[in-house]
Amino acid sequence: MTSAAMAGLRIESLSKEFTAGRPVLQDVDLAVAPGEFVCVVGASGSGKSTLLCLIAGLSRPTAGRVLLDGHEVAGPGPDRGMVFQTASLFPWRNVAHNVAFGLEALGVPRGRRQERVRWLLDEVGLGHLATALPGRLSGGQQQRVSIARALACSPRVLLLDEPFGALDVQTKEDMQLFIRQVWQDVGTDPLTAPLTDPEAPHAPADPAHRSTIVMVTHDVEEAVFLGQRVLVLSSDPGRISQDIAVNLPEPRSLEMKRSPEFLELKATVEDLVRAEHRAHQARTAL
Amino acid sequence: MVIMQSTSETTIAPPGARPAATAPPPARVKLLTTSVSSRTAWLLRALSILGPLAAWWALSAGGVVDPTFLPSPSAVWTAGVTMAQSGDLPSDLLASLGRIGAGFGLAVLISVPVGFAMGTLGWAQPLFEPVIGILRYLPASAFIPLLIIWLGIGEPSKIALLVLGVVFFNTLMTADAVRQVPYRLLEVSATLGASRLRVASRVVLPYALPGIIDAMRVNAAAAWNFVVVAELVAATSGLGYRITRAQRFLQTDRIFAILVVIGLIGLTIDIALRLLRSRVGRWTR
Numbered sequence: 056m057t058s059a060a061m062a063g064l065r066i067e068s069l070s071k072e073f074t075a076g077r078p079v080l081q082d083v084d085l086a087v088a089p090g091e092f093v094c095v096v097g098a099s100g101s102g103k104s105t106l107l108c109l110i111a112g113l114s115r116p117t118a119g120r121v122l123l124d125g126h127e128v129a130g131p132g133p134d135r136g137m138v139f140q141t142a143s144l145f146p147w148r149n150v151a152h153n154v155a156f157g158l159e160a161l162g163v164p165r166g167r168r169q170e171r172v173r174w175l176l177d178e179v180g181l182g183h184l185a186t187a188l189p190g191r192l193s194g195g196q197q198q199r200v201s202i203a204r205a206l207a208c209s210p211r212v213l214l215l216d217e218p219f220g221a222l223d224v225q226t227k228e229d230m231q232l233f234i235r236q237v238w239q240d241v242g243t244d245p246l247t248a249p250l251t252d253p254e255a256p257h258a259p260a261d262p263a264h265r266s267t268i269v270m271v272t273h274d275v276e277e278a279v280f281l282g283q284r285v286l287v288l289s290s291d292p293g294r295i296s297q298d299i300a301v302n303l304p305e306p307r308s309l310e311m312k313r314s315p316e317f318l319e320l321k322a323t324v325e326d327l328v329r330a331e332h333r334a335h336q337a338r339t340a341l
Numbered sequence: 342m343v344i345m346q347s348t349s350e351t352t353i354a355p356p357g358a359r360p361a362a363t364a365p366p367p368a369r370v371k372l373l374t375t376s377v378s379s380r381t382a383w384l385l386r387a388l389s390i391l392g393p394l395a396a397w398w399a400l401s402a403g404g405v406v407d408p409t410f411l412p413s414p415s416a417v418w419t420a421g422v423t424m425a426q427s428g429d430l431p432s433d434l435l436a437s438l439g440r441i442g443a444g445f446g447l448a449v450l451i452s453v454p455v456g457f458a459m460g461t462l463g464w465a466q467p468l469f470e471p472v473i474g475i476l477r478y479l480p481a482s483a484f485i486p487l488l489i490i491w492l493g494i495g496e497p498s499k500i501a502l503l504v505l506g507v508v509f510f511n512t513l514m515t516a517d518a519v520r521q522v523p524y525r526l527l528e529v530s531a532t533l534g535a536s537r538l539r540v541a542s543r544v545v546l547p548y549a550l551p552g553i554i555d556a557m558r559v560n561a562a563a564a565w566n567f568v569v570v571a572e573l574v575a576a577t578s579g580l581g582y583r584i585t586r587a588q589r590f591l592q593t594d595r596i597f598a599i600l601v602v603i604g605l606i607g608l609t610i611d612i613a614l615r616l617l618r619s620r621v622g623r624w625t626r
């Protein structure tokens with residue numbers, strides 16, 4: 056295998072059972088290229104969170120394996136940042152110290168750490184709240200901090216588990232644009248790399264150095280708007296039943312949500328999810 | 342509950358008070374927890390102390406009870422001042438405080454790490470829980486005779502009693518506080534690359550610290566009990582010893598004075614730990 060083929064995230068016949076004989080995920084195969092933005096949609100209980108936890112290394116597969124740049128994932132690590140559905144900030148640490156947590160663990164020197172935290176907080180639009188405790192923040196702000204905290208370690212892959220599920224429509228739209236922007240701006244270059252551009256000190260020099268994003272959502276519109284690919288996860292057992300390329304122009308804008316191409320693609324995915332749901336109901340009715 | 346309340350209200354209402362066609366007003370439900378203004382709170386605090394004090398004064402000054410059994414507040418004050426001036430009270434107080442410091446301090450030094458381990462390490466819980474679960478039901482005071490046989494009547498037996506009385510409870514309560522840390526935070530820490538040691542010191546400890554201090558606050562009160570008990574049984578100094586001396590001469594006023602001192606010291610320790618807790622746990626509000 057060439058190094059280009061090894062790069063990125065590979066999932067090979069991954070299965071997960073919590074109770075023997077009842078797989079939640081079965082034979083999931085997936086390859087995500089470096090810098091790709093992939094969205095996963097599926098019914099509640101289809102195993103979306105389970106899939107992300109396996110990639111994050113927070114739980115072990117029953118069979119199969121997860122590879123990142125050719126190395127098998129054996130446990131959690133800062134190369135795979137995870138943002139959970141409900142923000143899980145450290146309540147006693149202020150916003151800046153929350154974002155700095157991973158950098159401290161990595162042993163990044165103080166000056167570099169503070170400078171990166173400041174830049175990330177500006178990037179997520181929370182520079183003015185650096186010293187606030189998480190308890191004082193709104194849900195959307197907390198999720199932004201969670202994302203900044205995960206990005207601080209410069210992860211190869213960013214795993215997002217329904218990060219905007221609990222937000223209102225307006226905030227959600229803002230966050231969609233925001234995560235797209237973050238994906239453009241924040242690279243995965245090692246934290247030790249020399250700072251080149253003082254205007255965007257952490258921006259990736261090369262699009263291939265962008266973060267790879269795997270985002271779970273149950274909102275089909277969101278998936279089509281954000282993803283370069285949308286994966287449909289079937290239920291019982293969970294497996295990837297559809298892999299749809301989203302060939303919409305980049306960068307994405309909110310107006311695009313009204314374009315015929317977008318609406319058509321959204322309808323297609325919705326039909327697929329619905330068909331999946333019907334099939335599942337029919338199976339369980341037997 | 343709510344429905345029952347509103348129907349009973351309708352039936353109780355006098356006829357004509359409310360037109361029959363009008364639906365009953367929605368039942369008003371209050372939250373279980375209520376709060377009062379800080380002024381009211383201070384008034385109630387004062388009442389909590391001054392009320393019993395006034396009752397005591399009324400009982401003794403009214404001559405209802407023989408002063409040998411219940412001395413008046415002023416007699417107690419005089420006895421306290423006399424003891425303080427003779428130097429007995431300060432030296433006894435220091436002796437008792439020294440024992441608390443050593444015994445309670447030792448108990449905390451043992452129980453917090455063990456409790457922390459029980460709350461975090463898979464093997465520590467099944468290893469320690471059963472034995473501590475049994476030992477904590479053995480009344481520490483019943484160990485006094487044994488401790489005197491083993492360690493003599495000097496300081497070691499008293500410190501050992503304090504440790505025995507406090508260490509098991511404080512261990513289990515610390516373990517409980519540590520277990521309150523949300524699993525999600527441990528997962529997040531791991532995905533951010535934190536080692537187990539770092540998670541223990543930077544995540545579990547800060548999260549559990551307010552609870553650990555609360556446990557210490559509860560057990561500090563128990564420690565006070567045990568030190569006085571130990572001194573009542575066998576000692577040549579300390580507040581408990583001073584009580585037995587006063588008992589021999591039927592000096593109830595002195596006994597009361599010492600009890601007041603014990604109460605005040607206990608209150609001081611409690612307030613100090615409370616302040617520490619609200620400082621450390623500022624983020625919990």
Ligand SMILES: Nc1ncnc2c1ncn2[C@@H]1O[C@H](COP(=O)(O)OP(=O)(O)OP(=O)(O)O)[C@@H](O)[C@H]1O
Nearest residue numbers: 073074079097098099100101102103104105106273
């Ligand atoms: N730790 C666990 N132990 C046992 N069963 C589990 C565990 N975690 C998940 N499951 C089961 O696995 C299935 C998939 O759960 P998962 O949380 O991955 O679903 P999901 O697709 O993320 O759903 P949702 O959209 O509601 O978040 C569910 O049936 C759930 O009951």
Ligand SMILES: [Mg+2]
Nearest residue numbers: 103104105216
């Ligand atoms: Mg989920």
